[in-house]
Amino acid sequence: MASFEVIGGTPLKGEIVPQGAKNEALQILCAVLLTAEPVTISNIPDIRDVNKLIELLRDMGVKVGKLATDTYVFQAENINLDYLDTPEFVAQAGSLRGSVMILGPMLGRFGKCQLPKPGGDKIGRRPLDTHFLGLEKMGGKLTLEGTDFYRIAAPNGLHGTYMLLDEASVTGTANIMMAAVLAEGITTIYNAACEPYLQQLCKMLVRMGAKINGIGSNLLTIEGVASLGGTEHRMLPDMIEIGSFIGLAAMTGSEILIKDCQIPELGLIPDTFRKLGIQLEFRGDDIFVPAQDHYEIATYLDGSILTVSDHTWPGFTPDLLSIVLVVATQAKGTVLIHQKMFESRLFFVDKLIDMGAQVILCDPHRATVIGLDRRNALRGITMSSPDIRAGVALLIAALSAEGRSVIENVEQIDRGYQFIDKRLNALGAQIRRL
Ligand SMILES: CC(=O)N[C@H]1[C@@H](OP(=O)(O)OP(=O)(O)OC[C@H]2O[C@@H](n3ccc(=O)[nH]c3=O)[C@H](O)[C@@H]2O)O[C@H](CO)[C@@H](O)[C@@H]1O
Numbered sequence: 001m002a003s004f005e006v007i008g009g010t011p012l013k014g015e016i017v018p019q020g021a022k023n024e025a026l027q028i029l030c031a032v033l034l035t036a037e038p039v040t041i042s043n044i045p046d047i048r049d050v051n052k053l054i055e056l057l058r059d060m061g062v063k064v065g066k067l068a069t070d071t072y073v074f075q076a077e078n079i080n081l082d083y084l085d086t087p088e089f090v091a092q093a094g095s096l097r098g099s100v101m102i103l104g105p106m107l108g109r110f111g112k113c114q115l116p117k118p119g120g121d122k123i124g125r126r127p128l129d130t131h132f133l134g135l136e137k138m139g140g141k142l143t144l145e146g147t148d149f150y151r152i153a154a155p156n157g158l159h160g161t162y163m164l165l166d167e168a169s170v171t172g173t174a175n176i177m178m179a180a181v182l183a184e185g186i187t188t189i190y191n192a193a194c195e196p197y198l199q200q201l202c203k204m205l206v207r208m209g210a211k212i213n214g215i216g217s218n219l220l221t222i223e224g225v226a227s228l229g230g231t232e233h234r235m236l237p238d239m240i241e242i243g244s245f246i247g248l249a250a251m252t253g254s255e256i257l258i259k260d261c262q263i264p265e266l267g268l269i270p271d272t273f274r275k276l277g278i279q280l281e282f283r284g285d286d287i288f289v290p291a292q293d294h295y296e297i298a299t300y301l302d303g304s305i306l307t308v309s310d311h312t313w314p315g316f317t318p319d320l321l322s323i324v325l326v327v328a329t330q331a332k333g334t335v336l337i338h339q340k341m342f343e344s345r346l347f348f349v350d351k352l353i354d355m356g357a358q359v360i361l362c363d364p365h366r367a368t369v370i371g372l373d374r375r376n377a378l379r380g381i382t383m384s385s386p387d388i389r390a391g392v393a394l395l396i397a398a399l400s401a402e403g404r405s406v407i408e409n410v411e412q413i414d415r416g417y418q419f420i421d422k423r424l425n426a427l428g429a430q431i432r433r434l
């Protein structure tokens with residue numbers, strides 16, 4: 001288990017380029033399974049989860065060629081279906097959440113797939129029911145082995161149908177869509193998730209020959225085709241990393257220019273940080289965060305306390321609430337953080353309280369933060385990173401704190417943030433990997 005030793009209290013300064021998007025990469029990489037032709041993908045982040053998925057694809061028989069540090073060509077011409085029966089596959093697929101998205105493409109193209117319960121953050125229940133309900137509606141037959149191994153087969157092929165998803169699941173929508181592009185007839189998915197990464201997947205599938213209408217909305221209509229061809233695709237910058245850098249700059253009083261953000265794709269992210277009083281300036285496609293001694297949380301028009309909560313896109317992403325929470329600890333004012341989607345994602349506030357933050361965990365979904373307005377700095381402590389976003393929230397807290405902190409289990413952070421220690425050290429941070 002690796003740790004970060006962080007010496008906090010020094011403002012950072014400089015430019016940073018966000019990595020390619022982790023959660024887009026996981027969808028896009030699975031989509032290469034839909035064609036026997038080459039697919040070239042660029043802006044691929046060099047992070048644990050993505051590297052694990054590339055390794056999994058390679059072991060399944062996908063030819064993988066590295067063209068540049070962030071660009072690969074994939075060709076899924078000869079897939080070894082027997083590999084899915086091996087213990088190696090079970091171990092690999094069970095170690096990350098993104099592996100779940102091989103289900104749709106494999107079922108669509110080869111008529112079957114199997115999968116152990118996928119990994120990913122332990123942040124509450126993460127049901128896969130929506131995925132299977134959708135795939136079953138198209139003709140997939142699911143067999144459960146215990147509660148954590150799934151087999152699905154469509155011996156008579158998949159058939160287009162209308163479905164109203166019980167929830168707008170991100171990876172569920174990706175899976176169903178990737179199965180539907182090769183199904184016979186028309187599939188209509190209502191209550192589809194529609195975040196920018198899914199729009200990117202849709203656009204890539206269309207370039208491969210898929211017929212998809214309604215891209216960017218919650219009503220997708222997909223006319224199945226017999227086969228798909230190769231394409232080239234470039235990943236968006238990671239909006240969660242961009243949000244993390246905005247929060248980091250504010251909390252540590254740093255001046256940071258975040259480059260090439262694809263600002264129109266960021267939805268409510270900039271305005272949500274502005275509600276915390278953080279100044280942001282758009283300079284072309286870059287976001288400039290000036291050094292700020294103080295930032296003050298807005299109230300509602302009637303003066304009541306602000307709530308920041310998550311919602312399916314175009315609402316505010318749940319993956320940035322831990323960052324918003326930590327940044328609020330040094331703001332002036334009070335905010336209620338309401339994490340509706342996941343019930344175990346706020347427990348990390350215990351560590352912030354140990355560092356001197358004023359936070360009341362009201363229940364597993366809600367925490368009230370009473371900002372310190374920098375009257376007292378947080379204190380460095382030893383802590384462990386419970387999940388990827390809490391891990392980065394703790395890193396931000398440690399960089400703002402007085403003295404030395406140690407963050408254990410930084411493998412969680414490495415799942416989704418590329419060389420974060422080196423990149424922040426280049427801005428003046430003091431982070432040492434132990
Ligand atoms: C690899 C990947 O892309 N992971 C992301 C993906 O996970 P993932 O696709 O696994 O998450 P889902 O969208 O399926 O669901 C997230 C959670 O929200 C709940 N839910 C979802 C939709 C809804 O309308 N109502 C509702 O309550 C689900 O039951 C679940 O607990 O989307 C999540 C929600 O944006 C993000 O946190 C994850 O980072």
Ligand SMILES: C=C(OP(=O)(O)O)C(=O)O
Pocket residue numbers: 022023049096097098119120121123319388389416
């Ligand atoms: C929860 C997340 O990731 P995963 O779905 O891979 O666990 C995340 O990216 O914040």
